[in-house]
Amino acid sequence: MPPGALFSSDVGRQTLQNIVKTLIPQWRDGLRTFQLDSIPLILDNQDIFCITATGEGKSALFAIPILVHEEIFKNKISYPEFLAPIRQEPVGIVVTPTKGLSNNIVKELQDQFRITAFAYTRENIAEKARAGLNVDKEIADCQYQIICVDPEHLREPSWIKISDSPKFRKNVIFCCAEEAHVIDEWGLDFRPHFRHIGSFFRGRLPSTKSIFAITATMQPGSPFESVCLSLGFSGPKFHLLRYSNECPNVEISVKLLTTAIGGREFPQLLPYLNQCRKTIIHVRTIELGYRVFLYIFRNAPQTYNRHYRIRMYSALAPDQYNKRTVELLLNDGRCQIVIATKAFSLGIHAKTLQDSISIGTPDTQCELDQSGGRVGRDRNTNARRIVFVTSKEMGEAHKRTRNIATKTRCMDLAKSQFLTEKICRVSRLNKIYANPPIETSFLDCIQAKRRLPCDVCRTRYDLLDTSILTFPPSPHLSKLPPFKIHSDMSQSNKKRGARADKPTKKEADGIRKGLAIYEREVYLEERLRLPHRNIPHSFYFPPEITDLISEEILKIDSIESLTDRLKPIDRIFKSTQAEKLFAYMSTLRLDIEKSRNSKSKYKQVPIISKSSSDAGMYE
Ligand SMILES: [Zn+2]
Numbered sequence: 261m262p263p264g265a266l267f268s269s270d271v272g273r274q275t276l277q278n279i280v281k282t283l284i285p286q287w288r289d290g291l292r293t294f295q296l297d298s299i300p301l302i303l304d305n306q307d308i309f310c311i312t313a314t315g316e317g318k319s320a321l322f323a324i325p326i327l328v329h330e331e332i333f334k335n336k337i338s339y340p341e342f343l344a345p346i347r348q349e350p351v352g353i354v355v356t357p358t359k360g361l362s363n364n365i366v367k368e369l370q371d372q373f374r375i376t377a378f379a380y381t382r383e384n385i386a387e388k389a390r391a392g393l394n395v396d397k398e399i400a401d402c403q404y405q406i407i408c409v410d411p412e413h414l415r416e417p418s419w420i421k422i423s424d425s426p427k428f429r430k431n432v433i434f435c436c437a438e439e440a441h442v443i444d445e446w447g448l449d450f451r452p453h454f455r456h457i458g459s460f461f462r463g464r465l466p467s468t469k470s471i472f473a474i475t476a477t478m479q480p481g482s483p484f485e486s487v488c489l490s491l492g493f494s495g496p497k498f499h500l501l502r503y504s505n506e507c508p509n510v511e512i513s514v515k516l517l518t519t520a521i522g523g524r525e526f527p528q529l530l531p532y533l534n535q536c537r538k539t540i541i542h543v544r545t546i547e548l549g550y551r552v553f554l555y556i557f558r559n560a561p562q563t564y565n566r567h568y569r570i571r572m573y574s575a576l577a578p579d580q581y582n583k584r585t586v587e588l589l590l591n592d593g594r595c596q597i598v599i600a601t602k603a604f605s606l607g608i609h610a611k612t613l614q615d616s617i618s619i620g621t622p623d624t625q626c627e628l629d630q631s632g633g634r635v636g637r638d639r640n641t642n643a644r645r646i647v648f649v650t651s652k653e654m655g656e657a658h659k660r661t662r663n664i665a666t667k668t669r670c671m672d673l674a675k676s677q678f679l680t681e682k683i684c685r686v687s688r689l690n691k692i693y694a695n696p697p698i699e700t701s702f703l704d705c706i707q708a709k710r711r712l713p714c715d716v717c718r719t720r721y722d723l724l725d726t727s728i729l730t731f732p733p734s735p736h737l738s739k740l741p742p743f744k745i746h747s748d749m750s751q752s753n754k755k756r757g758a759r760a761d762k763p764t765k766k767e768a769d770g771i772r773k774g775l776a777i778y779e780r781e782v783y784l785e786e787r788l789r790l791p792h793r794n795i796p797h798s799f800y801f802p803p804e805i806t807d808l809i810s811e812e813i814l815k816i817d818s819i820e821s822l823t824d825r826l827k828p829i830d831r832i833f834k835s836t837q838a839e840k841l842f843a844y845m846s847t848l849r850l851d852i853e854k855s856r857n858s859k860s861k862y863k864q865v866p867i868i869s870k871s872s873s874d875a876g877m878y879e
């Protein structure tokens with residue numbers, strides 16, 4: 261009897277395409293290139309490391325092998341004989357870093373492929389127990405086709421028992437490490453069990469299966485080698501499939517954060533949020549997340565149910581609340597903004613997200629790019645990644661690229677290169693991740709004809725700003741009322757009497773200095789919009805506006821009152837710059853407020869305890 265065909269042979273690939281076309285007719289073009297390269301290897305029980313952009317359809321790598329085994333087992337005579345044994349009740353294990361991600365994958369497998377899957381999380385296990393069911397026994401009996409589990413649970417006696425079950429051992433066809441970059445990042449310190457995924461896969465289960473890893477962000481060199489070592493990837497059985505992780509529909513910008521990251525005002529967010537696009541805001545810590553939440557919450561129109569519009573997504577929020585947030589992002593036109601802490605945001609898979617805003621940066625470029633990967637999964641829409649970097653971080657990045665030793669721990673080199681990039685941020689990322697094809701990926705956005713050039717290329721090439729056309733509001737969100745900046749100033753002013761709303765001479769000087777910086781920014785930005793190079797520099801921000809603002813800044817507490825006051829002054833950019841000017845002014849106001857408060861030792865209300873109860877965070 262002939263030994264049977266390989267799935268990676270021509271016959272095998274053809275069989276695979278035919279099965280996919282029959283079982284998933286909605287995929288009119290069949291499998292994508294990276295799926296057609298990797299799935300046959302999984303079916304041939306090979307080991308693979310698949311690196312590709314988010315949103316490319318990685319869940320097919322879990323689902324299709326299961327469907328193929330079932331189909332061939334049921335209709336053996338219709339298909340050629342294959343070398344790999346075909347299982348009657350095929351099972352796959354997917355190890356994921358967060359329960360949010362597990363729940364997401366399970367839902368996607370059920371909705372898209374009708375695959376019975378189970379997310380092995382504490383909550384789901386408890387729910388089974390309450391229903392009087394023994395989920396370990398169900399798994400060992402192959403009642404689930406795919407089980408998502410975290411590495412900590414794999415070390416527990418339950419999984420020793422499951423992996424001892426002869427039926428389970430016979431039917432397991434693959435083990436996958438999802439978001440495999442975390443094995444290197446997290447395995448070293450805060451979740452050491454990530455280092456043991458490989459030994460479980462290899463030590464506890466038979467060798468007739470595929471082990472594969474997937475991620476969007478895996479730098480070549482030592483991070484990659486470390487993950488390979490941990491998963492036992494080596495020798496002829498191992499295949500590396502590296503595709504580009506560039507997202508052509510995502511525009512990248514890096515901007516300086518003009519307010520203190522430790523403060524409670526983030527006015528730079530509002531112009532973006534007022535474009536009414538579904539937005540994820542990434543923060544390093546839950547505490548910063550609360551401050552951002554409260555700032556946005558305070559400035560949201562009161563007429564509107566703010567708890568739908570703005571949501572927190574963090575490890576401290578109740579599980580049900582987090583689940584609901586993802587549902588609302590997907591299906592509810594009232595839900596616009598989710599604030600997520602780093603790492604935890606890996607759990608958010610929502611195709612509707614369009615803007616990703618980072619306030620400050622995480623430790624590594626890889627984490628920063630993971631945050632950015634939350635948006636633009638729908639390749640037909642244009643998405644944005646905006647990174648607000650603090651001046652301290654920027655300073656450290658410059659020092660790092662110039663190889664100057666700093667007191668703090670050295671910044672990730674890739675991150676420092678990305679932040680200080682002078683030619684093209686996309687090509688920098690392509691170099692960091694060795695994204696093929698290097699003939700075009702290393703070119704700048706214009707040379708490479710990218711759909712959405714990065715901020716550095718836009719400035720270098722004097723490109724028109726078409727952001728209003730390029731980044732329209734999310735469908736159904738356009739009717740949301742805009743955010744307004746309410747200042748605490750008006751209240752504290754009343755306490756201080758009439759003179760309080762007039763800046764002192766010293767304060768007015770400070771405002772003028774600040775506005776001079778803003779004027780320069782307006783000039784740089786506006787001259788990109790239209791071919792108006794013959795316009796005198798002073799027209800961009802007439803001195804009358806500086807005079808007016810330095811006098812009246814403390815009386816102007818809404819964008820409407822600013823527009824009103826500016827009416828008599830001729831200015832070309834009134835409409836395009838109104839929001840930005842107002843946001844900028846509020847940072848100047850904040851400086852005055854802070855300095856006055858520190859002088860008068862005006863007692864501030866504790867930020868979190870009072871205001872968060874006002875906001876009723878998890879209503
Ligand atoms: Zn570029």
